[in-house]
Every structure is written in structure tokens, then in C-alpha cells.
Amino acid sequence: MVQDRYDVVVIGAGPAGSVAARFAAENGASVLMLERDREPGIPVRCAEGVSHNGITPFIDVDQRWIASRIDVAKLHSPNGETANMHNNGLGYVLERRVFDTALCELAAKHGAHLITKADALDLVWKDGKITGVKYKYSGEIRKVKCDIVIGADGVESRVGRWAGIKTVVRLEDIDTCAQYTLTDIDIEKDTCEFYFGTKVSPGGYIWIFPKSDNTANVGIGLSGHLSHPKGPKEYLDEFVQRRFPEAKITYTMYGGVPTAATLDEIVKDNIMLVGDAARQVNPITGGGVVQAMIAGSIAGKVAAQAVKEKRFDKKFLKEYRKEWNKRLGKTQKTMFLMKEKFMNMNDERFNRIVEFCQKIPRDKFSLKTLFTEAVKGDPKLMIDVAKAFVVSKIKMK
Amino acid sequence: MKINRDLCDICGSCVAVCPADAIVVSEFIVDIDNEKCTNCLNCLKVCPIKAIEEGE
């Protein structure tokens, strides 16, 4: 039964929202999650790559939502050279459809309520304060009262805007993406592949994330300011035609990744923003699942504490920002600066980086050694390599 | 701005780059409010499937 009042209302049941709901509920708050779609996790708009270390603080690994285990990252330079990274830590390609639902089940287990097909339309205000959420359910407009709103409504977020937060991103700070799930293709099940180059994927990269030994998510992200008039679909089609001419497509999807710096304002009186809504994606890899979960866990805990102390003001909720800054703030900032460089890198530089990577002995080729080695050899190259941090896609998430 | 509904995948990328808060996504549809729209063309440029055109 849905009540007409909760301590916390979470808008959006992706990884950010469900983890926030779970931590708020686990720490004693009453929580309602509103999800617009019929089911959390669909439609999947994700390449589904995450690191083992990234997700396991939040959920026990369950074969139900693991498609494949990844040990190798293979980099392709514009001139056709490759380098394999082996020591990047275990990664997974998920079944997000199942994974997102599992996170919701965990939230529910800790006492959070969830309704699907519930589309949040606006905030409810009283005397200049947020006091609830207006939403549409089954064709009916409803209101639910609460002390705290958590906006976890993804890249398309409007919750922040309703609260007067500036959430708009520049064209260069969004990756515009297309992805196919391809079957009947020749790949290695334990290897994620990345293609770089201004002709292949300007300002971004192409990925191949295996879901089985003959199926993979094959997609592309282009920097938003370099995606017109030739867009991600055109580039992806060219690539697929070249690399997998015989492939069959089982799923087609388009999407956007906000590769911006985290918003200046992710907290106001009675409200917090988490995940893509707060622009907390790793700007260089475009990975946002683990970031969303980390942000959600912090915001959920802070919300529960706020409920205990009856403090819903910005000053109190800012604890979330502080903790986020401690956990990931600095990394995200560095990644954002690297991204700005990466976006404008020419093919010659990509070639040099992959060439450099080839020279590192296999057992030494982890990101850390890559950096250390890079500094030792050629300080200038160190910067280039840093820009190519994309290779850490699996690990960083 | 005008959305070609046969192409639109309802991904919401356009909302993120709209400075005017003129775009609304719901489960099955994206809508542009041309009263609010400032014709900056950000949505048209970011759309991964080129589902947005100029015009009302």
C-alpha cells in the first residue's frame, strides 16, 4: 500500500535511486521510490561494463545478472595496432535489466516502497519549501508528502530544474551514443575492446563488451559537439560493416552520457540529486553505474540521519556533498580535465600511446605501472597516456 | 523544434542540453514546448538518431 506521506521520496529507480532508497530505509527512514517506466532497468541504455570492486560493496554477485567476466582490455589505435591490458582487475558485463531490478529488490527488502509506471511531474511547494512530489500514476494525478526528495532521474533529469538547480550541460559535455547488441560474431568472451581515432569516433570511442562468446554490446559515444551532421549511428554502422559484416542485431539503442563535471549544486533545502541527474559519471570513461551507487549510498545515509535529527536544510544535507567530494570528487575533477584534452587528441597521439602500451611487459601492464612507466620514459607521453585513461573503463567503474 | 516520432528513441539526451527547460520526457513520448524553446539547436545537434528538426 502506498502511503500519502514518507520521510523520503526518491524519483527514479536506476542504480542511484535504488541504492539511495535502500540506504535511507536501512537506516530507519520511510522511503517511496517512483519509477516512470514499467520496470526498473528497461529500456537498457548502457554498455553494461562494471568492475567487481566497484559493485560488490553494494550487492553480492549473483549469476542472474552477470553476462560475462572480463579480464582483458584491448586497445585499438587508429593505425591498426593493438595493446592488451591484463592486470586491470576483474570486470563484468551485466544484464542491467536484471541487475537494476535486483537493486530495487534489495531496497524493498530493507523496507523501501516502490511504484512503477509512476511519472513524477513536479515538486510540491509550501511557503517556499519543498513538501512533496506530484506524480502521475495510472492516468491519475497524485501527490505524496515528504521531507526529502532525492532526484535520481538520470540523464533526462528535470527534478533539479524544478528545484531551481542549474543542470544543463554543454554539448561538449555529453556523449551521444548508439549501441547494437550483435550476435553471431567472432570475439573473445573475456576481452573488452576499445577503438580510438578521429575517423572512428570523434571525441569518444567505440566499445565491444562481450555478453557471451558470440554476442556483444557494440556501441559508440561521440562528443556532443562533434556529432553533427554525421552522428553516432552513421559511425557505428560503418564500423560494424567493417568489423562484423555478418553480424545480426538483436537490440538497438540510443542514449546520452553526461560527461560533465559534477554539478556545483547537488543539494538544496529538502532535496538532493544523485547519479546521472547530478552529472556524476566518470567523464572520461562514461561509466556511471558505480558512481551512481556510491552517490546513492551516501545520499541515502545522509537522508536517514536528517530524518533522525529533523534537519532538512541545505546546511545539513551538505554532508552528502562533503562525503562525495572525499570519496570521488577529486578523481572526477581530474578525469574531467583529462577528458577535455582527450576530446581533442589527434590520431598520431593515439597511435603513440598504444605503441607505448605494447612495450610494457604483460605482467606489469596495469594502469598504475602504465603511469609510473610513462613518467619514467617520457614525461610528455605521461600526459598523453593520462588522457587515454579510457583503458581503465573496466577498473574505474 | 519538431520531433520525428518514428525515429525518437526517448533517450532524453535532448533534455540534458536544453537551456530553456522546454523538453519533457515521459514513458512513451518526448515533447518540446515551442513557447519556451529559444531555438539554440542543442537538442537537434545532440540527438543520436537525428529525430529533431527545425520548425513547429
Ligand SMILES: Cc1cc2nc3c(=O)[nH]c(=O)nc-3n(C[C@H](O)[C@H](O)[C@H](O)COP(=O)(O)OP(=O)(O)OC[C@H]3O[C@@H](n4cnc5c(N)ncnc54)[C@H](O)[C@@H]3O)c2cc1C
Ligand atoms: C550508451 C551508454 C553506455 C553506457 N555504458 C556504461 C557502462 O558500460 N558502464 C557504466 O558504468 N555506465 C555506463 N553508462 C552510464 C550508465 O548507464 C549511467 O551512468 C547509469 O545508468 C546512471 O544511473 P542513474 O540511476 O543515475 O540513472 P538511470 O539508470 O538513467 O535511472 C534513472 C531512472 O529514473 C527514471 N525517471 C526519470 N525521470 C523520471 C520521472 N520524472 N519520474 C519517475 N522516474 C523517472 C528513469 O525511467 C530511470 O529508470 C552508459 C550510458 C549509455 C547511454
